Amino acid sequence: MKIAVVGTGYVGLVTGTCLAETGNDVICVDINAEKVAKMKQGEIPIYEPGLDLLFQRNIAQKRLTFTTELAGAIEEARIIFLALPTPPGGDGSADLSYVLGAAKNIAQLVKDYKVVVTKSTVPVGTADKVKAVFEAHTQVVVDVVSNPEFLREGVAVDDFMKPDRVVVGTRSDRARKLMEELYAPYVRSGNPVIFMDERSSELTKYAANSFLATKITFMNEIANLCELVNADVDMVRRGIGSDARIGKRFLFPGVGYGGSCFPKDVQALAKSASEYDYNFKILNSVMEVNERQKTVIVDKMKKYYKEGLGGKKFALWGLAFKPDTDDIREAPALYIIDELVKEGAQVVAYDPEAIENVRRAKGDMIGYAEDPYDALAGADALIIVTEWPLFRTPDFDRMENALKARVIFDGRNLYDLQRMIDRGYYYNSIGRQT
Numbered sequence: 001m002k003i004a005v006v007g008t009g010y011v012g013l014v015t016g017t018c019l020a021e022t023g024n025d026v027i028c029v030d031i032n033a034e035k036v037a038k039m040k041q042g043e044i045p046i047y048e049p050g051l052d053l054l055f056q057r058n059i060a061q062k063r064l065t066f067t068t069e070l071a072g073a074i075e076e077a078r079i080i081f082l083a084l085p086t087p088p089g090g091d092g093s094a095d096l097s098y099v100l101g102a103a104k105n106i107a108q109l110v111k112d113y114k115v116v117v118t119k120s121t122v123p124v125g126t127a128d129k130v131k132a133v134f135e136a137h138t139q140v141v142v143d144v145v146s147n148p149e150f151l152r153e154g155v156a157v158d159d160f161m162k163p164d165r166v167v168v169g170t171r172s173d174r175a176r177k178l179m180e181e182l183y184a185p186y187v188r189s190g191n192p193v194i195f196m197d198e199r200s201s202e203l204t205k206y207a208a209n210s211f212l213a214t215k216i217t218f219m220n221e222i223a224n225l226c227e228l229v230n231a232d233v234d235m236v237r238r239g240i241g242s243d244a245r246i247g248k249r250f251l252f253p254g255v256g257y258g259g260s261c262f263p264k265d266v267q268a269l270a271k272s273a274s275e276y277d278y279n280f281k282i283l284n285s286v287m288e289v290n291e292r293q294k295t296v297i298v299d300k301m302k303k304y305y306k307e308g309l310g311g312k313k314f315a316l317w318g319l320a321f322k323p324d325t326d327d328i329r330e331a332p333a334l335y336i337i338d339e340l341v342k343e344g345a346q347v348v349a350y351d352p353e354a355i356e357n358v359r360r361a362k363g364d365m366i367g368y369a370e371d372p373y374d375a376l377a378g379a380d381a382l383i384i385v386t387e388w389p390l391f392r393t394p395d396f397d398r399m400e401n402a403l404k405a406r407v408i409f410d411g412r413n414l415y416d417l418q419r420m421i422d423r424g425y426y427y428n429s430i431g432r433q434t
């Protein structure tokens, strides 16, 4: 099938590349000429494990092409994906100007039937708004379909190629048939393509992310309580997770959720609800608790260092909001850094992928190490913020030689408690005893 993808950000690139992988002809459109030129040369603008291989292969086999010309790209396409940014506007609701702007441009160019798919996370009612743009600018029949993405950064290729489910919002039989055909190769294992109306589909995306953010936040509160009542959150997690109604996944406490999706989507759903005069109380609490959780580690440090944090030096492992990405949007590490620097502490950070992004955001406010052990040199303590696999089995002898004191504040519960005690550490993690 011939497909156009408008917008080559994270979602657009993963979608375009993975759609090409099953034999579709995909043309990706972007207004950024420099980016398009680089992609034509096979240069991939994002870091996502496994994507580069597919990207190179599909470019080489000419199923994946790039252009800045919208008119040529959509001419032969049956399906046009809109994968454009929807940044939070000043009031917390998603800014739809890119999506509606692209819809208008497409409407002025279409000559025959198209399915236009909104792939970005958009508020309930957006498909109707896009439809209205088409109705205002063309006589050609166009079906506007909502097809939210559920990709996780770091495992996006797998999530796209083998989705748990595909959600498609459309009430048009014609569009439904095309979408069914398009996704058939991805759901061969028997996972469902769930068809519904556009608004339910749009809400599904927000509900999924908000539910997951709530689940994590709930566990963060249980963890905080565990510390007070002398319980172990790892045990509680296993104890409740084996109940199939609760499930094992997304029960890991930590330093709060971050990233480009959960914080934005929880906020946007709460905001949408309030626009309908509905006070979505749980979500308001989730946001409040998550704010507090991001700096829980600093509170623990202040309690430990009764003399204050001023003049101390701390090594910080992990800057990305989660492993396997260089993304630092809403990353808890940034909040922790701000607090520590405000208290007069010196921070030296290490991350396998995200250092350059942090350097751009924080400059020389902190130091950056080339290697995890360099960061530890002469540090009063180690703070672990992101659970990169590399940090899971460190060389403890090297660690002990480099650190000034055997003190670790672990925001991701990477190490066995007893082992740390045996090695003589003061080891403070989340929801476990010290």
Ligand code: UGA
Pocket: 121, 149, 150, 151, 152, 153, 154, 209, 212, 216, 249, 250, 251, 252, 253, 254, 255, 256, 257, 258, 259, 260, 261, 262, 321, 322
């Ligand atoms: C999330 C969703 O998981 C995807 O399904 C969705 O498509 C995506 O948002 C999106 O809307 O685009 P992502 O933001 O890439 O994906 O990352 P997650 O793996 O979901 O992690 C989000 C945050 O939750 C991270 O800060 C992570 O550290 C935290 N988390 C996750 C926990 O603190 N505990 C857990 O048990 C799981």
